Amino acid sequence: MKSSQHENTALNSYFSELYGHARMQSEWFAPEPPCLRINTIKSSVQEITEFMQQKGIEFKPHPLNSRGAIILHDPLPMSHTLAFYTGSFFYQGISSQLPALALNPQPGETVLDMSAAPGSKTTQIADLMQNQGQLFSADSSFKRLQPLMTNLDRAGAMNSVVYFMIGQRWGRLLPDFFDKVLIDAPCSNLGKNPNLFLDSEKWTPARLNGHTNLQELLLISALKTVRVGGTVVYSTCSVSVEENEHLVHQVLQKTGDRVKIESIPLPLHEWLKPGLTSHGGRAFHPDLEKACRIPPFPHPVEGFFMVRLKKLDSFPVRPSDTVKMMQTRSATHPEISDYLERISQRWGIALDKLKDFRYYKTKKRIYMLAKEWQEIPEHKMIKPGIPLVEIKGRTLKLMGAAVQLLSQDINKSIIELDEKKVMQLFRTGNIHLKDQRNGYFALAIDGKIITSMSLFKGYSKIHLPHYFHLVR
Ligand SMILES: C[S@@+](CC[C@H](N)C(=O)[O-])C[C@H]1O[C@@H](n2cnc3c(N)ncnc32)[C@H](O)[C@@H]1O
Known part of the structure; x- marks a missing residue:
């Protein structure tokens, strides 16, 4: 690690033990490049790939997600395009795209995303379910519900219902109910960019256990609310053993034969390492090697952990x-x-x-x-x-959201604007038009419907979730 006044020796030795290196070097932890996930509810891999090629964007396919693209150079940027505005793709970290694939949700299933905000994985699950079935997207943070709902609307996720609920409640509220549950747990973020922690005094060994009580309650609740034969995926963006293998090991000791660890349905890849079966003199359940660790080096991807559990038998639950x-x-x-x-x-x-x-x-x-x-x-x-x-x-x-989802089927009350006007409209959210019709319309550019627009006394308005400097 570089010599710095703020060198965090405790974390350096924790990582050294975890990764078997005498001393960590900060250059080992490079930031993850931006990554997209194409939303096939709204678009297709072919359409977005061709769009990126036309616009001179350099990218390579995500090696584990056929709908993902790692961005190497983006002269536009893509985040200011109509394709982004209409939800044709989302920005989502390379490893953050994996837990939903590990869950492998199917069209028509009943799925719970227990801590879903701001919605990267829940919009991915909605897409994997082909916008069919029942997806419960829940979170306990009221502040984070707004971006969650905006993202679900942008994704066009008609199969999702949003809940403002603490995850601990699902187990007693709806026991043996879901086919699949994702618990993307609140955690110490120790996989995100380790350099942030290595150079800071904020990280202390005590932080390793700061979230484990809640994580255990959430995982047990998930195991109660999933049906017998159903699947729970537990994931964190932390590489700490306490929040991952140790926690799952403890839960398995409590749940006994009712739960078993399953292999994760992802192909072998150099980024994916097996879970640990021992650490610091402690032995864990041998099946934890079927879990998956993604170390934040030597490859520039965020550190992650995921494990897939199958419920074999019901739990005694006192229903609420x-x-x-x-x-x-x-x-x-x-x-x-x-x-x-x-x-x-x-x-x-x-x-x-x-x-x-x-x-x-x-x-x-x-x-x-x-x-x-x-x-x-x-x-x-x-x-x-x-x-x-x-x-x-x-x-x-x-x-x-409905205009975008039904855009192919709308045939009347369409106002087509030229590029200059649409640019103006996106800059401020409203413009004056000579058109004196009043009411609500579908807004189109180049024959393609992009959203709804209100028009009153020559004054037109669209809804923008944030300041949007459109590029084409
Ligand atoms: C790692 S983030 C989830 C990220 C999200 N899955 C995504 O892909 O966008 C963890 C989330 O857990 C939520 N959370 C914290 N405590 C919770 C609880 N007791 N029950 C449910 N969610 C909780 C936080 O509000 C936060 O949104």
């Missing part, structure tokens, strides 16, 4: 109060059908295109969900599926 279920509606339900008729007339969407979804209506909004969501557990539910329309008196506002 019965969960109230809210019924969703079909397209032909009287509460919904008139609205869909009006949407169809106003935006030229064939009713047939809307018939297979489920709908949930509040006083001000109608939401659209994947067909498997026949009912929704009400407890702490925040957002069901994708907002379809806002009900503004007699007027309906088709929401941006």
Whole structure:
């Protein structure tokens, strides 16, 4: 390690023991290059690959995720393109793309992402499930729910319902319920960029155990809420043994024969190392070698840990109060059908295109969900599926997320703007147009619908999640 006033000798010796080197060198830990994950709900690998080639972006495929691309040089940047705005791809770390692949969720399954915010892995799970089935995306942080919901809307994830809930509760609330559960646990972040810790006095050995109580409670809750035969993936962006192998070993001692470790369904690769079966004189469950460690060196990827567990038998659970279920509606339900008729007339969407979804209506909004969501557990539910329309008196506002998702099916009430105007609109979120029509429209550029736009007295507005300097 470079000599620095802030050299953290305790962490240096922890890493030295972990990796078998006498002394760590800070140059060993290079930052991870940016990485994209293509969202096939909105786009395709071919479309985004061709786009990057046309724009002179240098990249190489993610070696373990066929929908991932590692960016080597980006003259645009991609983060300011319409493809990013419309959710065709997400930025997601190289190793952060692996836990969802380890979970291997399938279309039609019932899946819980127990600590989902801000949503990298949950939007990936929604995509892997082909926007079908039931995905519960939960988190305990109210502040992080907003970016989570924005990301799910941008992804077009109609199969996801968002919950504001601490993970410890799921086990008693819905025992033996889910096919699969991801617990991407809150952790010490010791895999992210070790140099941040190596050069800082903030890291102390006590930090290794700072999260373990909560991590254990979350993992046990996950094992209770998954069904017999179902799968739990536990992951952290920490390389510490205490938060990973040691923790899983302790949980396995408590759960006995009810749980076993399974191999992770990923091909062999030099980044992936087996989990540890002993450390610092402690022996762990031998199957922990089926877990997976990603060290943050010599390859420039964030350090990660993941383990895949299978539930073999139920746990004794004292269930909490019965969960109230809210019924969703079909397209032909009287509460919904008139609205869909009006949407169809106003935006030229064939009713047939809307018939297979489920709908949930509040006083001000109608939401659209994947067909498997026949009912929704009400407890702490925040957002069901994708907002379809806002009900503004007699007027309906088709929401941006729905416009993007249904863009191929919208045939009326489209306003096409030229590049200069769209650039202007993205700079400020609003512009004056000579057009004197009033109402809500789909905004198109080069014949492609990108979002919804309001137009009142020649003043037009779009919703931008943040300042957006568009590049083309
Ligand atoms: C590593 S981050 C999750 C990142 C997320 N999976 C993603 O890919 O974007 C851990 C998350 O755990 C949440 N968290 C902390 N305590 C929790 C608890 N008791 N129950 C559920 N979530 C919790 C935090 O708010 C944080 O969003």
